[in-house]
Amino acid sequence: MVGQALAEGFTRADYDVTIGTRDVDAALARTASTPRGAPGFGDWHSAHPGIGVTTIAEAADAADIIVLAVAGANAPEALSLADPESLTGTTVIDVTNPLVFAPDALPSLSVVNTDSIGELLQRTFPEANVVKTLNTVTAPIMIDPKSLDDGNHTMFVAGNDAGAKDEVRALLIALGWHDLLDLGDITAARGMEMYLPLWLRMRMAFDSPMFSIKVVR
Amino acid sequence: MVGQALAEGFTRADYDVTIGTRDVDAALARTASTPRGAPGFGDWHSAHPGIGVTTIAEAADAADIIVLAVAGANAPEALSLADPESLTGTTVIDVTNPLVFAPDALPSLSVVNTDSIGELLQRTFPEANVVKTLNTVTAPIMIDPKSLDDGNHTMFVAGNDAGAKDEVRALLIALGWHDLLDLGDITAARGMEMYLPLWLRMRMAFDSPMFSIKVVR
Numbered sequence: 001m002v003g004q005a006l007a008e009g010f011t012r013a014d015y016d017v018t019i020g021t022r023d024v025d026a027a028l029a030r031t032a033s034t035p036r037g038a039p040g041f042g043d044w045h046s047a048h049p050g051i052g053v054t055t056i057a058e059a060a061d062a063a064d065i066i067v068l069a070v071a072g073a074n075a076p077e078a079l080s081l082a083d084p085e086s087l088t089g090t091t092v093i094d095v096t097n098p099l100v101f102a103p104d105a106l107p108s109l110s111v112v113n114t115d116s117i118g119e120l121l122q123r124t125f126p127e128a129n130v131v132k133t134l135n136t137v138t139a140p141i142m143i144d145p146k147s148l149d150d151g152n153h154t155m156f157v158a159g160n161d162a163g164a165k166d167e168v169r170a171l172l173i174a175l176g177w178h179d180l181l182d183l184g185d186i187t188a189a190r191g192m193e194m195y196l197p198l199w200l201r202m203r204m205a206f207d208s209p210m211f212s213i214k215v216v217r
Numbered sequence: 218m219v220g221q222a223l224a225e226g227f228t229r230a231d232y233d234v235t236i237g238t239r240d241v242d243a244a245l246a247r248t249a250s251t252p253r254g255a256p257g258f259g260d261w262h263s264a265h266p267g268i269g270v271t272t273i274a275e276a277a278d279a280a281d282i283i284v285l286a287v288a289g290a291n292a293p294e295a296l297s298l299a300d301p302e303s304l305t306g307t308t309v310i311d312v313t314n315p316l317v318f319a320p321d322a323l324p325s326l327s328v329v330n331t332d333s334i335g336e337l338l339q340r341t342f343p344e345a346n347v348v349k350t351l352n353t354v355t356a357p358i359m360i361d362p363k364s365l366d367d368g369n370h371t372m373f374v375a376g377n378d379a380g381a382k383d384e385v386r387a388l389l390i391a392l393g394w395h396d397l398l399d400l401g402d403i404t405a406a407r408g409m410e411m412y413l414p415l416w417l418r419m420r421m422a423f424d425s426p427m428f429s430i431k432v433v434r
Binding site: 105106108109112113114148149152153154156158181182183184187188190191192194195196197198199200201202204205206208210211212213214215216217 | 322323325326329330331365366369370371373375398399400401404405407408409411412413414415416417418419421422423425427428429430431432433434
């Protein structure tokens, strides 16, 4: 859901987008709707023929910017399917959250407190420039922040490489974000991911994911 | 620092305030300034003679509302110094955060992810009505939210007892809060406490604790 939304949003913002997936044929053959009622990937792609679909390795190899839009727990494995050379000096945007949903417990985080997925990715792939962002809002707001109070809310950015953060900032501005807050190096991903339990309680309270937060000073 | 600020704020809002402390004589004898440059407790109290100072047990016994303003890790022990009868049916406002500051590591939380201080207090003192609030802003904003964008930012409330939350809501409104968000039962304390690492990174980015967040829908 997040990857497809971002592909649409980036395309609308005039970026060329290619989706990387483990099995291209299997992905394109999926036409059954998702449990949430979204179209299957194959049908979705038929409606968005300008968006490429290929293997993760090929998508990463051709990419100037890589966006990791997978379940947080799967993020390191997904990135490991890219050639290390493809990652060298490449900006990797990590929009993931390490959420664990269990039947008899409240949602929790699989990586938390003294580590984060953002840090784990940067440690595992030191040749990449990991930038954490967009994980604090639902997908429709990621790509259309102005749909909410004319974009008058805050998006956080964290990462070790200033150049990579500049690239991400330009991309966020192209999506409509204007209140960007640089939280420093990738260790700030910890705080950004640990915000999720509060986000989930607000989602429950509103019975909707269509909200965000504005930092007020 | 938080307890003294709240005592001043509640007094200004026409509540009668008594501070409970383990050793009254020792507390009043402290005149040396704190490491942050605040006056010692004795000097502070001389400037606020209308605020009572007594033992935790006596303060809790006389209180309609108990406010726990201590380090998160010490919150259960502090409340254990009150007579259980004093706690029965009494609203206990938990403003604490389980922050751990270590010399060679980033700050972390001592209770996190699958539990929280708020829940721990409610489990340990089932006779009390624990309400989590105010832990997401610095003390001067707790007692004067209108100092920031005319109070146009959000305060969260969580707890199991509707009547206790009504009491707390009235108290927050008396302090100047007007954007209150009820997150449901005390398990929401988890999200409220896990927000702290993000708060700490913003504090670093701004080099100031004078900020808050507004939930935008």
